[in-house]
Amino acid sequence: MPLPYIEKILRARVYDVARETPLDRISLLSARLDNQVYLKREDMQPVFSFKLRGAYNKMINLSEEKRNRGVIAASAGNHAQGVALAAQRLKIQALIVMPKTTPLIKVKSVRNFGAKIVLAGDSYDEAFARSQELAKEQNLTFIHPFDDPEVIAGQGTIGMEILRQHPTPPEAIFIPVGGGGLIAGIGAYIKYVYPQVKIIGVEPEDAPSLYTALKAKRRVKLKQVGIFADGVAVRQVGKENYRLARKVVDEVVLVNTDEICAAIKDIYDDTRTTAEPAGALSVAGLKHYVKREGCQGKDLIAINSGANINFDRLRHVAERAEFGERREALFAVQIPEQPGSFLRFCQLIGKRSITEFNYRYCNAVKAQIFVGIELSGGDKERESLFQRFQDKGYSIIDMTDNETAKLHIRYMVGGHAQGIEDESLIRFEFPERPGALLYFLSHLGKEWNISLFHYRNHGAAYGRVLMGIQVPPGEKGDFLRKLKRLEYVYWDETDNPAYRLFAGVSAD
Known part of the structure; x- marks a missing residue:
């Protein structure tokens, strides 16, 4: 590595405004990955980002x-x-x-x-x-955000701090990449002191500017980039950054949106702070690398580059984190349209938590449901569960990796029903715990046909269910007594205008 960059980094004037951020060992992720994982906390800068x-x-x-x-x-x-x-x-x-x-x-x-x-x-x-x-x-x-020697040198001070805070050389350092200023600066310093330390860049699959450039052996301008990780949404890596990256970067790992969301959750679980998508890229790449290499007992460092995330984006992050960690499966399943079919289906799922259950009556023969199921064993458990449904004769499609299903279809299940009689709409609230939905259906009984069902686990203390059920007028008293014995809070929403407009019985 050319000596002038080391001199620039050593002479960089950053501490008039920046602070030396901690290098924290994150214990939960370390235990899960069977490696020592450290997080360089650039999210703790005055502007919540290393860019200062x-x-x-x-x-x-x-x-x-x-x-x-x-x-x-x-x-x-x-x-x-x-x-x-x-x-x-x-x-x-x-x-x-x-x-x-x-x-x-x-x-x-x-x-x-x-x-x-x-x-x-x-x-x-x-x-x-x-x-x-x-x-x-x-x-x-x-003032260029990345393609400038003085900017690169300023970011390189992070590498200088890491080696002060971690006296022995780590196995690898994972660094988010947009235009390349951060990885060029850190890589220049680390490789000069410890050439054996791996410098691994991490980019989103939909914004692989450095990955594409290194593969093509020249800078490439991407036609378009995804903006979920807006802090690294750059179509072309910087000229000087690319020149340095060719010398100091060992590889670039690509991760998807679900993996980024899972990494945001990992950082939150360990630090109780919320990284922005670009800030969590390094942790997503670190996990991807550990899974691919099967490494154990190594010291691995990830740069949390920032924490500037819009609050309203957290809803999407929470929804997708479980998929990124392979802790939720989404299935489309066809079941018989008859009383008790929901209960039998839930009994097959067992004590697993159901994260989502969407259904609307279509015809008198079969019902198509969209269900989310919490997993503890990742893809192997998902595949085993899928096979169990097939062995029991269910027609099933795995939607876990279906982007359209995750983004849109799950919210569109429903609509008006035709040819259905005596439907009441009831909204329930009950304590959220594993098996709660199975308990609910078991105690409701099989006397009446369920014609609409919507449930989504929102991570709250109480589960919420919206259910359409066919109850003839002469049986309404028995039905209400059954609901009272369930001891769940409920509301009759049959006359709710939203139901009438978008999900009620069609007049056609």
């Missing part, structure tokens, strides 16, 4: 004349916050161009530091193009 280091190091080295003119940056959020805070400390005027898709939490943070903001385009590349136009028009100095 490179931005400040670049700006502190600007000439007085360039500082007076002001600076401009293009960023999906974290670099923008770094530039804005650095500008505030150095009393420099800053203009930030951000994609329109940038999470609101990052936009607000940049404004709070006093920078001016322009929202342009739906990706970093479009924001970058607009920033170049504005830089020329207003004679501003552009």
